[in-house]
Amino acid sequence: MGLRFLVVEGNTRGARQAHKEAYGLMPSESYAAVIQGIVGETVCDIAFPADPGANLPDAAGLQSYDGIVLTGSHLNIYDRTPDILSQIDLMRAVYASGTPSFGSCWGLQVAAVAADGDVRPNPLGREVGLARKLTATDQGRSHPLLEGRPAAYDAPAIHLDMVTALPGDCTVLAFNAVSPVQAAEIRQDGGVFWGVQYHPEFSLGELAVILGRRTEILVKEGFCRTAEDAMAYAQDLSTLDKDPARFDLAWRHGVDAEVLDPQRRTREIRNFIEHRVKTAKSARGRA
Known part of the structure:
Protein backbone atom coordinates (compact mmCIF):
# COMPACT_ATOMS: atom_id res chain seq x y z
CA MET A 1 0.00 0.00 0.00
CA GLY A 2 1.40 3.41 -1.02
CA LEU A 3 1.94 6.43 1.18
CA ARG A 4 -0.54 9.27 1.46
CA PHE A 5 0.66 12.86 1.85
CA LEU A 6 -0.99 16.22 2.38
CA VAL A 7 0.95 19.07 0.76
CA VAL A 8 -0.02 22.40 2.34
CA GLU A 9 0.47 25.30 -0.09
CA GLY A 10 1.61 28.42 1.75
CA ASN A 11 0.83 30.91 -1.01
CA THR A 12 -2.29 32.89 -1.83
CA ARG A 13 -4.14 32.07 -5.04
CA GLY A 14 -2.56 34.89 -7.07
CA ALA A 15 1.01 34.00 -6.09
CA ARG A 16 0.66 30.30 -6.81
CA GLN A 17 -1.00 30.97 -10.17
CA ALA A 18 1.80 33.34 -11.13
CA HIS A 19 4.30 30.62 -10.27
CA LYS A 20 2.35 28.13 -12.37
CA GLU A 21 2.26 30.46 -15.36
CA ALA A 22 6.04 30.88 -15.17
CA TYR A 23 7.06 27.33 -14.23
CA GLY A 24 4.14 25.14 -15.28
CA LEU A 25 3.27 23.96 -11.77
CA MET A 26 2.14 25.57 -8.53
CA PRO A 27 4.71 25.23 -5.71
CA SER A 28 2.54 22.57 -4.05
CA GLU A 29 2.26 20.62 -7.31
CA SER A 30 6.01 20.82 -7.78
CA TYR A 31 6.57 19.64 -4.19
CA ALA A 32 4.15 16.75 -4.72
CA ALA A 33 6.05 15.76 -7.87
CA VAL A 34 9.30 15.65 -5.88
CA ILE A 35 7.70 13.40 -3.25
CA GLN A 36 6.26 11.11 -5.91
CA GLY A 37 9.65 10.97 -7.62
CA ILE A 38 11.19 9.78 -4.36
CA VAL A 39 8.55 7.29 -3.27
CA GLY A 40 6.77 6.22 -6.44
CA GLU A 41 3.37 4.84 -5.48
CA THR A 42 2.13 7.86 -3.55
CA VAL A 43 -1.05 9.90 -3.26
CA CYS A 44 -0.53 13.63 -2.65
CA ASP A 45 -3.52 15.78 -1.76
CA ILE A 46 -3.11 19.56 -1.74
CA ALA A 47 -4.60 22.07 0.70
CA PHE A 48 -4.87 25.86 0.25
CA PRO A 49 -5.32 27.31 3.75
CA ALA A 50 -4.63 30.87 2.54
CA ASP A 51 -7.86 30.84 0.51
CA PRO A 52 -10.98 32.28 2.18
CA GLY A 53 -13.37 29.45 3.05
CA ALA A 54 -10.83 26.76 2.17
CA ASN A 55 -12.03 23.21 2.83
CA LEU A 56 -9.35 21.94 5.22
CA PRO A 57 -9.01 18.52 6.84
CA ASP A 58 -10.37 18.06 10.36
CA ALA A 59 -8.47 16.19 13.08
CA ALA A 60 -9.49 12.79 11.72
CA GLY A 61 -8.56 13.88 8.22
CA LEU A 62 -5.08 14.97 9.29
CA GLN A 63 -4.54 11.69 11.12
CA SER A 64 -5.42 9.78 7.95
CA TYR A 65 -2.27 11.02 6.21
CA ASP A 66 1.11 9.33 6.52
CA GLY A 67 2.94 12.64 6.19
CA ILE A 68 2.21 16.35 5.90
CA VAL A 69 4.49 18.78 4.05
CA LEU A 70 4.41 22.59 4.11
CA THR A 71 5.69 24.59 1.15
CA GLY A 72 7.34 27.99 1.03
CA SER A 73 5.35 31.22 0.66
CA HIS A 74 5.61 34.86 -0.40
CA LEU A 75 3.87 35.92 2.83
CA ASN A 76 5.49 37.39 5.97
CA ILE A 77 4.17 35.59 9.02
CA TYR A 78 4.45 38.58 11.36
CA ASP A 79 1.73 40.36 9.34
CA ARG A 80 -0.84 38.03 10.97
CA THR A 81 -3.45 38.55 8.24
CA PRO A 82 -6.37 36.08 8.03
CA ASP A 83 -4.63 34.06 5.29
CA ILE A 84 -1.66 33.67 7.64
CA LEU A 85 -3.61 32.98 10.83
CA SER A 86 -5.46 30.15 9.12
CA GLN A 87 -2.11 28.49 8.33
CA ILE A 88 -0.90 28.84 11.92
CA ASP A 89 -4.15 27.28 13.15
CA LEU A 90 -3.78 24.42 10.67
CA MET A 91 -0.21 23.76 11.85
CA ARG A 92 -1.41 23.60 15.45
CA ALA A 93 -3.93 20.98 14.34
CA VAL A 94 -1.14 19.11 12.53
CA TYR A 95 0.87 18.95 15.74
CA ALA A 96 -2.17 17.69 17.66
CA SER A 97 -2.84 15.02 15.01
CA GLY A 98 0.54 13.40 15.64
CA THR A 99 1.08 12.97 11.89
CA PRO A 100 4.74 13.38 10.86
CA SER A 101 5.27 16.83 9.33
CA PHE A 102 8.00 18.57 7.36
CA GLY A 103 8.40 22.05 5.95
CA SER A 104 10.68 24.21 3.83
CA CYS A 105 11.34 27.91 4.50
CA TRP A 106 7.84 29.28 5.27
CA GLY A 107 6.95 25.81 6.50
CA LEU A 108 9.62 26.02 9.20
CA GLN A 109 8.47 29.52 10.13
CA VAL A 110 4.81 28.50 10.46
CA ALA A 111 5.78 25.48 12.56
CA ALA A 112 7.87 27.69 14.86
CA VAL A 113 5.14 30.29 15.36
CA ALA A 114 2.48 27.60 15.89
CA ALA A 115 4.64 26.31 18.75
CA ASP A 116 5.00 29.82 20.27
CA GLY A 117 8.28 30.76 18.62
CA ASP A 118 8.78 33.96 16.64
CA VAL A 119 9.86 34.99 13.15
CA ARG A 120 11.20 38.38 12.04
CA PRO A 121 13.14 39.85 9.10
CA ASN A 122 16.78 38.85 9.11
CA PRO A 123 18.89 41.90 10.04
CA LEU A 124 21.57 40.59 7.68
CA GLY A 125 19.14 40.76 4.79
CA ARG A 126 17.90 38.27 2.26
CA GLU A 127 19.49 34.90 1.44
CA VAL A 128 19.21 34.35 -2.29
CA GLY A 129 20.12 31.60 -4.75
CA LEU A 130 22.04 29.23 -2.52
CA ALA A 131 22.34 29.02 1.26
CA ARG A 132 26.10 28.60 1.63
CA LYS A 133 28.16 26.58 4.11
CA LEU A 134 25.22 25.08 5.97
CA THR A 135 26.70 23.36 9.00
CA ALA A 136 25.19 20.82 11.37
CA THR A 137 25.08 21.58 15.08
CA ASP A 138 26.31 18.99 17.57
CA GLN A 139 22.76 17.58 17.74
CA GLY A 140 22.35 17.82 13.97
CA ARG A 141 25.39 15.68 13.23
CA SER A 142 23.62 12.61 14.62
CA HIS A 143 20.07 13.57 13.67
CA PRO A 144 18.41 11.49 10.93
CA LEU A 145 17.12 14.61 9.13
CA LEU A 146 20.67 15.43 7.99
CA GLU A 147 21.83 11.85 7.44
CA GLY A 148 24.10 11.75 4.40
CA ARG A 149 24.88 15.48 4.35
CA PRO A 150 28.58 16.44 4.52
CA ALA A 151 30.02 18.61 7.28
CA ALA A 152 29.23 21.73 5.21
CA TYR A 153 26.89 21.95 2.23
CA ASP A 154 24.90 24.38 0.08
CA ALA A 155 21.21 24.28 -0.82
CA PRO A 156 18.73 26.32 -2.91
CA ALA A 157 17.30 29.19 -0.88
CA ILE A 158 15.40 32.45 -1.06
CA HIS A 159 14.10 34.13 2.09
CA LEU A 160 14.20 37.36 4.05
CA ASP A 161 12.58 36.19 7.30
CA MET A 162 13.99 33.74 9.82
CA VAL A 163 13.17 32.14 13.16
CA THR A 164 14.33 34.62 15.81
CA ALA A 165 12.84 33.05 18.97
CA LEU A 166 12.84 29.28 19.36
CA PRO A 167 9.76 27.35 20.50
CA GLY A 168 10.03 25.70 23.90
CA ASP A 169 10.86 22.22 22.62
CA CYS A 170 13.05 22.93 19.62
CA THR A 171 16.39 21.44 18.60
CA VAL A 172 18.41 23.47 16.10
CA LEU A 173 20.09 21.07 13.68
CA ALA A 174 21.92 23.33 11.23
CA PHE A 175 23.02 26.96 10.82
CA ASN A 176 25.17 29.18 8.64
CA ALA A 177 26.55 32.72 8.66
CA VAL A 178 23.20 34.16 7.49
CA SER A 179 20.82 32.41 9.85
CA PRO A 180 21.32 30.59 13.17
CA VAL A 181 18.30 28.36 12.44
CA GLN A 182 18.66 26.61 9.08
CA ALA A 183 17.24 23.24 10.17
CA ALA A 184 15.32 22.22 13.27
CA GLU A 185 13.14 19.67 14.98
CA ILE A 186 10.12 21.04 16.87
CA ARG A 187 7.98 19.02 19.27
CA GLN A 188 4.60 20.38 20.25
CA ASP A 189 1.35 18.94 21.58
CA GLY A 190 2.37 15.35 20.83
CA GLY A 191 3.54 16.09 17.28
CA VAL A 192 7.02 16.18 15.76
CA PHE A 193 8.01 18.53 12.94
CA TRP A 194 11.23 18.51 10.93
CA GLY A 195 12.03 21.57 8.86
CA VAL A 196 14.64 23.56 6.98
CA GLN A 197 14.94 27.24 6.12
CA TYR A 198 16.22 26.38 2.64
CA HIS A 199 14.49 24.58 -0.25
CA PRO A 200 15.68 21.01 -0.92
CA GLU A 201 12.64 20.60 -3.17
CA PHE A 202 13.78 23.28 -5.65
CA SER A 203 15.55 22.22 -8.80
CA GLU A 258 24.95 18.60 -3.20
CA VAL A 259 22.80 20.81 -5.43
CA LEU A 260 23.32 19.30 -8.88
CA ASP A 261 22.51 15.69 -7.90
CA PRO A 262 18.73 15.42 -7.29
CA GLN A 263 19.15 12.61 -4.77
CA ARG A 264 21.61 14.63 -2.72
CA ARG A 265 19.73 17.92 -3.09
CA THR A 266 16.49 16.39 -1.77
CA ARG A 267 18.26 14.55 1.08
CA GLU A 268 16.15 16.04 3.90
CA ILE A 269 12.88 15.13 2.20
CA ARG A 270 14.13 11.60 1.59
CA ASN A 271 15.23 11.29 5.22
CA PHE A 272 11.87 12.58 6.44
CA ILE A 273 10.05 9.96 4.39
CA GLU A 274 12.39 7.14 5.39
CA HIS A 275 12.87 7.91 9.08
CA ARG A 276 9.59 9.58 10.03
CA VAL A 277 6.82 8.75 7.55
CA LYS A 278 7.55 5.08 6.95
CA THR A 279 8.46 4.46 10.58
CA ALA A 280 5.30 6.14 11.87
CA LYS A 281 3.18 4.31 9.30
CA SER A 282 4.54 1.01 10.58
CA ALA A 283 4.01 2.03 14.21
CA ARG A 284 0.42 2.98 13.45
CA GLY A 285 -0.16 -0.45 11.97
CA ARG A 286 -0.58 0.84 8.41
CA ALA A 287 2.34 -1.01 6.85
Whole structure:
Protein backbone atom coordinates (compact mmCIF):
# COMPACT_ATOMS: atom_id res chain seq x y z
CA MET A 1 0.00 0.00 0.00
CA GLY A 2 1.40 3.41 -1.02
CA LEU A 3 1.94 6.43 1.18
CA ARG A 4 -0.54 9.27 1.46
CA PHE A 5 0.66 12.86 1.85
CA LEU A 6 -0.99 16.22 2.38
CA VAL A 7 0.95 19.07 0.76
CA VAL A 8 -0.02 22.40 2.34
CA GLU A 9 0.47 25.30 -0.09
CA GLY A 10 1.61 28.42 1.75
CA ASN A 11 0.83 30.91 -1.01
CA THR A 12 -2.29 32.89 -1.83
CA ARG A 13 -4.14 32.07 -5.04
CA GLY A 14 -2.56 34.89 -7.07
CA ALA A 15 1.01 34.00 -6.09
CA ARG A 16 0.66 30.30 -6.81
CA GLN A 17 -1.00 30.97 -10.17
CA ALA A 18 1.80 33.34 -11.13
CA HIS A 19 4.30 30.62 -10.27
CA LYS A 20 2.35 28.13 -12.37
CA GLU A 21 2.26 30.46 -15.36
CA ALA A 22 6.04 30.88 -15.17
CA TYR A 23 7.06 27.33 -14.23
CA GLY A 24 4.14 25.14 -15.28
CA LEU A 25 3.27 23.96 -11.77
CA MET A 26 2.14 25.57 -8.53
CA PRO A 27 4.71 25.23 -5.71
CA SER A 28 2.54 22.57 -4.05
CA GLU A 29 2.26 20.62 -7.31
CA SER A 30 6.01 20.82 -7.78
CA TYR A 31 6.57 19.64 -4.19
CA ALA A 32 4.15 16.75 -4.72
CA ALA A 33 6.05 15.76 -7.87
CA VAL A 34 9.30 15.65 -5.88
CA ILE A 35 7.70 13.40 -3.25
CA GLN A 36 6.26 11.11 -5.91
CA GLY A 37 9.65 10.97 -7.62
CA ILE A 38 11.19 9.78 -4.36
CA VAL A 39 8.55 7.29 -3.27
CA GLY A 40 6.77 6.22 -6.44
CA GLU A 41 3.37 4.84 -5.48
CA THR A 42 2.13 7.86 -3.55
CA VAL A 43 -1.05 9.90 -3.26
CA CYS A 44 -0.53 13.63 -2.65
CA ASP A 45 -3.52 15.78 -1.76
CA ILE A 46 -3.11 19.56 -1.74
CA ALA A 47 -4.60 22.07 0.70
CA PHE A 48 -4.87 25.86 0.25
CA PRO A 49 -5.32 27.31 3.75
CA ALA A 50 -4.63 30.87 2.54
CA ASP A 51 -7.86 30.84 0.51
CA PRO A 52 -10.98 32.28 2.18
CA GLY A 53 -13.37 29.45 3.05
CA ALA A 54 -10.83 26.76 2.17
CA ASN A 55 -12.03 23.21 2.83
CA LEU A 56 -9.35 21.94 5.22
CA PRO A 57 -9.01 18.52 6.84
CA ASP A 58 -10.37 18.06 10.36
CA ALA A 59 -8.47 16.19 13.08
CA ALA A 60 -9.49 12.79 11.72
CA GLY A 61 -8.56 13.88 8.22
CA LEU A 62 -5.08 14.97 9.29
CA GLN A 63 -4.54 11.69 11.12
CA SER A 64 -5.42 9.78 7.95
CA TYR A 65 -2.27 11.02 6.21
CA ASP A 66 1.11 9.33 6.52
CA GLY A 67 2.94 12.64 6.19
CA ILE A 68 2.21 16.35 5.90
CA VAL A 69 4.49 18.78 4.05
CA LEU A 70 4.41 22.59 4.11
CA THR A 71 5.69 24.59 1.15
CA GLY A 72 7.34 27.99 1.03
CA SER A 73 5.35 31.22 0.66
CA HIS A 74 5.61 34.86 -0.40
CA LEU A 75 3.87 35.92 2.83
CA ASN A 76 5.49 37.39 5.97
CA ILE A 77 4.17 35.59 9.02
CA TYR A 78 4.45 38.58 11.36
CA ASP A 79 1.73 40.36 9.34
CA ARG A 80 -0.84 38.03 10.97
CA THR A 81 -3.45 38.55 8.24
CA PRO A 82 -6.37 36.08 8.03
CA ASP A 83 -4.63 34.06 5.29
CA ILE A 84 -1.66 33.67 7.64
CA LEU A 85 -3.61 32.98 10.83
CA SER A 86 -5.46 30.15 9.12
CA GLN A 87 -2.11 28.49 8.33
CA ILE A 88 -0.90 28.84 11.92
CA ASP A 89 -4.15 27.28 13.15
CA LEU A 90 -3.78 24.42 10.67
CA MET A 91 -0.21 23.76 11.85
CA ARG A 92 -1.41 23.60 15.45
CA ALA A 93 -3.93 20.98 14.34
CA VAL A 94 -1.14 19.11 12.53
CA TYR A 95 0.87 18.95 15.74
CA ALA A 96 -2.17 17.69 17.66
CA SER A 97 -2.84 15.02 15.01
CA GLY A 98 0.54 13.40 15.64
CA THR A 99 1.08 12.97 11.89
CA PRO A 100 4.74 13.38 10.86
CA SER A 101 5.27 16.83 9.33
CA PHE A 102 8.00 18.57 7.36
CA GLY A 103 8.40 22.05 5.95
CA SER A 104 10.68 24.21 3.83
CA CYS A 105 11.34 27.91 4.50
CA TRP A 106 7.84 29.28 5.27
CA GLY A 107 6.95 25.81 6.50
CA LEU A 108 9.62 26.02 9.20
CA GLN A 109 8.47 29.52 10.13
CA VAL A 110 4.81 28.50 10.46
CA ALA A 111 5.78 25.48 12.56
CA ALA A 112 7.87 27.69 14.86
CA VAL A 113 5.14 30.29 15.36
CA ALA A 114 2.48 27.60 15.89
CA ALA A 115 4.64 26.31 18.75
CA ASP A 116 5.00 29.82 20.27
CA GLY A 117 8.28 30.76 18.62
CA ASP A 118 8.78 33.96 16.64
CA VAL A 119 9.86 34.99 13.15
CA ARG A 120 11.20 38.38 12.04
CA PRO A 121 13.14 39.85 9.10
CA ASN A 122 16.78 38.85 9.11
CA PRO A 123 18.89 41.90 10.04
CA LEU A 124 21.57 40.59 7.68
CA GLY A 125 19.14 40.76 4.79
CA ARG A 126 17.90 38.27 2.26
CA GLU A 127 19.49 34.90 1.44
CA VAL A 128 19.21 34.35 -2.29
CA GLY A 129 20.12 31.60 -4.75
CA LEU A 130 22.04 29.23 -2.52
CA ALA A 131 22.34 29.02 1.26
CA ARG A 132 26.10 28.60 1.63
CA LYS A 133 28.16 26.58 4.11
CA LEU A 134 25.22 25.08 5.97
CA THR A 135 26.70 23.36 9.00
CA ALA A 136 25.19 20.82 11.37
CA THR A 137 25.08 21.58 15.08
CA ASP A 138 26.31 18.99 17.57
CA GLN A 139 22.76 17.58 17.74
CA GLY A 140 22.35 17.82 13.97
CA ARG A 141 25.39 15.68 13.23
CA SER A 142 23.62 12.61 14.62
CA HIS A 143 20.07 13.57 13.67
CA PRO A 144 18.41 11.49 10.93
CA LEU A 145 17.12 14.61 9.13
CA LEU A 146 20.67 15.43 7.99
CA GLU A 147 21.83 11.85 7.44
CA GLY A 148 24.10 11.75 4.40
CA ARG A 149 24.88 15.48 4.35
CA PRO A 150 28.58 16.44 4.52
CA ALA A 151 30.02 18.61 7.28
CA ALA A 152 29.23 21.73 5.21
CA TYR A 153 26.89 21.95 2.23
CA ASP A 154 24.90 24.38 0.08
CA ALA A 155 21.21 24.28 -0.82
CA PRO A 156 18.73 26.32 -2.91
CA ALA A 157 17.30 29.19 -0.88
CA ILE A 158 15.40 32.45 -1.06
CA HIS A 159 14.10 34.13 2.09
CA LEU A 160 14.20 37.36 4.05
CA ASP A 161 12.58 36.19 7.30
CA MET A 162 13.99 33.74 9.82
CA VAL A 163 13.17 32.14 13.16
CA THR A 164 14.33 34.62 15.81
CA ALA A 165 12.84 33.05 18.97
CA LEU A 166 12.84 29.28 19.36
CA PRO A 167 9.76 27.35 20.50
CA GLY A 168 10.03 25.70 23.90
CA ASP A 169 10.86 22.22 22.62
CA CYS A 170 13.05 22.93 19.62
CA THR A 171 16.39 21.44 18.60
CA VAL A 172 18.41 23.47 16.10
CA LEU A 173 20.09 21.07 13.68
CA ALA A 174 21.92 23.33 11.23
CA PHE A 175 23.02 26.96 10.82
CA ASN A 176 25.17 29.18 8.64
CA ALA A 177 26.55 32.72 8.66
CA VAL A 178 23.20 34.16 7.49
CA SER A 179 20.82 32.41 9.85
CA PRO A 180 21.32 30.59 13.17
CA VAL A 181 18.30 28.36 12.44
CA GLN A 182 18.66 26.61 9.08
CA ALA A 183 17.24 23.24 10.17
CA ALA A 184 15.32 22.22 13.27
CA GLU A 185 13.14 19.67 14.98
CA ILE A 186 10.12 21.04 16.87
CA ARG A 187 7.98 19.02 19.27
CA GLN A 188 4.60 20.38 20.25
CA ASP A 189 1.35 18.94 21.58
CA GLY A 190 2.37 15.35 20.83
CA GLY A 191 3.54 16.09 17.28
CA VAL A 192 7.02 16.18 15.76
CA PHE A 193 8.01 18.53 12.94
CA TRP A 194 11.23 18.51 10.93
CA GLY A 195 12.03 21.57 8.86
CA VAL A 196 14.64 23.56 6.98
CA GLN A 197 14.94 27.24 6.12
CA TYR A 198 16.22 26.38 2.64
CA HIS A 199 14.49 24.58 -0.25
CA PRO A 200 15.68 21.01 -0.92
CA GLU A 201 12.64 20.60 -3.17
CA PHE A 202 13.78 23.28 -5.65
CA SER A 203 15.55 22.22 -8.80
CA LEU A 204 17.87 24.82 -10.29
CA GLY A 205 15.26 25.24 -13.01
CA GLU A 206 12.54 26.18 -10.55
CA LEU A 207 14.93 28.42 -8.64
CA ALA A 208 15.85 30.15 -11.91
CA VAL A 209 12.19 30.88 -12.64
CA ILE A 210 11.70 32.36 -9.16
CA LEU A 211 14.80 34.55 -9.44
CA GLY A 212 13.86 35.58 -12.97
CA ARG A 213 10.66 37.09 -11.57
CA ARG A 214 12.58 38.98 -8.87
CA THR A 215 15.25 40.82 -10.85
CA GLU A 216 14.18 44.16 -9.34
CA ILE A 217 14.78 42.83 -5.82
CA LEU A 218 18.16 41.36 -6.80
CA VAL A 219 19.30 44.73 -8.13
CA LYS A 220 17.74 46.83 -5.36
CA GLU A 221 19.33 44.71 -2.62
CA GLY A 222 22.75 44.63 -4.25
CA PHE A 223 22.98 41.01 -5.39
CA CYS A 224 23.31 42.08 -9.02
CA ARG A 225 24.38 45.40 -10.53
CA THR A 226 21.81 45.44 -13.33
CA ALA A 227 18.62 43.66 -14.35
CA GLU A 228 20.62 42.12 -17.20
CA ASP A 229 23.08 40.65 -14.69
CA ALA A 230 20.19 39.19 -12.69
CA MET A 231 18.62 37.62 -15.75
CA ALA A 232 21.99 36.21 -16.84
CA TYR A 233 22.41 34.56 -13.43
CA ALA A 234 18.93 33.03 -13.64
CA GLN A 235 19.66 31.84 -17.17
CA ASP A 236 22.91 30.20 -16.07
CA LEU A 237 21.03 28.29 -13.36
CA SER A 238 18.42 27.21 -15.89
CA THR A 239 21.12 26.01 -18.29
CA LEU A 240 22.90 24.15 -15.50
CA ASP A 241 19.62 22.48 -14.55
CA LYS A 242 19.24 21.14 -18.08
CA ASP A 243 22.92 20.20 -18.39
CA PRO A 244 24.58 19.48 -15.00
CA ALA A 245 27.78 18.61 -16.85
CA ARG A 246 28.38 22.31 -17.62
CA PHE A 247 31.45 22.50 -15.41
CA ASP A 248 32.11 26.10 -16.46
CA LEU A 249 28.78 27.28 -15.03
CA ALA A 250 29.03 25.07 -11.94
CA TRP A 251 32.51 26.50 -11.26
CA ARG A 252 31.44 30.08 -11.96
CA HIS A 253 28.57 29.97 -9.49
CA GLY A 254 30.06 27.55 -6.96
CA VAL A 255 27.41 24.85 -7.46
CA ASP A 256 28.50 21.36 -6.43
CA ALA A 257 26.94 17.88 -6.37
CA GLU A 258 24.95 18.60 -3.20
CA VAL A 259 22.80 20.81 -5.43
CA LEU A 260 23.32 19.30 -8.88
CA ASP A 261 22.51 15.69 -7.90
CA PRO A 262 18.73 15.42 -7.29
CA GLN A 263 19.15 12.61 -4.77
CA ARG A 264 21.61 14.63 -2.72
CA ARG A 265 19.73 17.92 -3.09
CA THR A 266 16.49 16.39 -1.77
CA ARG A 267 18.26 14.55 1.08
CA GLU A 268 16.15 16.04 3.90
CA ILE A 269 12.88 15.13 2.20
CA ARG A 270 14.13 11.60 1.59
CA ASN A 271 15.23 11.29 5.22
CA PHE A 272 11.87 12.58 6.44
CA ILE A 273 10.05 9.96 4.39
CA GLU A 274 12.39 7.14 5.39
CA HIS A 275 12.87 7.91 9.08
CA ARG A 276 9.59 9.58 10.03
CA VAL A 277 6.82 8.75 7.55
CA LYS A 278 7.55 5.08 6.95
CA THR A 279 8.46 4.46 10.58
CA ALA A 280 5.30 6.14 11.87
CA LYS A 281 3.18 4.31 9.30
CA SER A 282 4.54 1.01 10.58
CA ALA A 283 4.01 2.03 14.21
CA ARG A 284 0.42 2.98 13.45
CA GLY A 285 -0.16 -0.45 11.97
CA ARG A 286 -0.58 0.84 8.41
CA ALA A 287 2.34 -1.01 6.85
